[in-house]
Amino acid sequence: MTDLTVTGRVWVFGDSLNTDAMYPAHAMKLDVSEAAKHVFHAVRPGWTEQVSPGDIVVAGKNFGVGSSRPVAALFNQLGVAALVAEEFNSLFFRNAVNAGLPAMTIPDATQLFHDKDTAGLDFPAGTWSNQTTGTTGQVQPLAPLILEILAGGGVLPRLAEQGFLPPELADTLRSPALQAQAAGSGT
């Protein structure tokens, strides 16, 4: 079971970041580990060198507008522990949940957090804190059905447990890279 509380360093991005900015078409020709180096390539060059496992990405409005390509898999590959946005595109949000990457909607998130602040996120409770500035807040917790998918590490391990995939794959499917590969990609 994945622990659904996350504490980590935040990186703050802007509004309407689309999937082409996170997973450009030419990166789709590469393996996930290589493709992950292209996330935010144009909007913040060099970021994939700076981000480290456990970090949290904070974005503004309409985060993830665009394609169904599995960007969440690239965040998993980079070790990003959670996503926060003022507003998520629903397809992008679902992709995150299905990849076992927890995502929290916090209005004004880009005002409340700054680069390198430490954020604490409790998904089942729907609470957040900025441990650097001392602010805290409460949002609507995710639906139980969504928390359950997240707790299981995403949708694929669950399918393995249900016998739709070879059961012995259940654990490895929780590995972000393999998870992305097993489901293939979309646009």
Place this chain on the structure above:
Amino acid sequence: MSTGMTMIEKILARKAGLAQAHAGDTVTVDVDMAVLIDLQFATMWIPPTRIHDPDKTAIVMDHAVPAPTLKDATGGPLARTFAADFGIKKFYDVGRHGICHQVIAENGLARPGEILACTDSHTCAGGAFNTAARGLGPAEVYSILCTGTTWFQIAPTVRYELVGTRPDTVSGKDIFLHIAHQYGDATNQNLEYGGPGLASIPLNDRRTIATQGAEISADFSTFGVDDLLADHLAERGVTGYQAADADPDATYLDVRTIDLSTLQPYVARPGTVSRNGVPVSQIEPRRIDQAFIGSCANGQLEDLRIAASILRGRQVAPGVRLLITPASQQVYRDAMRAGYLQDLADAGAVVTNSTCGACFGYHMGVVGPGEVCITSSTRNFSGRMGSTEAEIYMASPATVAASAVAGFITDPRNVNS
């Protein structure tokens, strides 16, 4: 307490086995059709041990066919094996392929009142047929393939009440670009289109509008069933469906009336379609390097007819590459039979195989740094068609064709067709 439902609420309620479903509810639903695309097989696909129902499954080879890379070439055989092993008859392999949303439309896979899921974000195209159609990620479509079910958090609905008659010079693309400019993003909203003006919008244009709901971040885009749609479906042997009409007392986030008779052709400037449009009559005459007519939104037969009517007897301007991609092999064959492809090629256009290719900058027609492209495809995001230093304008097939002749962005109404 029973209250009225919007089209989408009605479909989701029905498929969840509930009497009522409304914005804010989370429902688990049966999915009527799951559509997988070639890309899903190209990255270390693991075949499932069992699937829900082969008759509720389709596979479309579209994004990267014929295979432009070794990675894609590896996926093809996996798709073929999977289709054969599980007895999936709705397998649209190279030769009977096309962009999935066109193939879905041609083969009546999107049916009124039903739910269709596909591994591509423009699956909302099926909303033109009164279908709750949505793009879902590869993992989720894989899950639906296995279980036949998924869940939705129902978003509130905005209704577009269409009145007046669409002028002949205004296409579905122009209507969409107007809406995107006027109202901006529709994140976490469903869009519903209806009203008396709908009768003047042909099916191809409805599909363009439904398709592009993705660019304004909408969840579902759904059109009502009117005589035009009912006849269209009957001609294709689609019968026995249960249409989802909106209740008169349905609750909407907003109801917006669009008088179609007042609209004019639009162009979206590079970057986004959201609040970024301008009537073509007011756009600067920007010089272009590439012009593209194609994609699931505007590679339909009618789009090629319009392009051919403008290009017939004319030449593409020197220094401009005009690419035309029919949306499916079926469109390709029909357009060939009608002589459109001859007209287009005679004018200097490159008519390509039916694939996603140029639309997502993956193969065939990638744009370079500093280049300017005008496209009738779906996205004008930076980097979408290649270099992040290229500029992508978006407009209707008529505007793109007229601009290819002129060599700069121009109003198609200045060109007699």
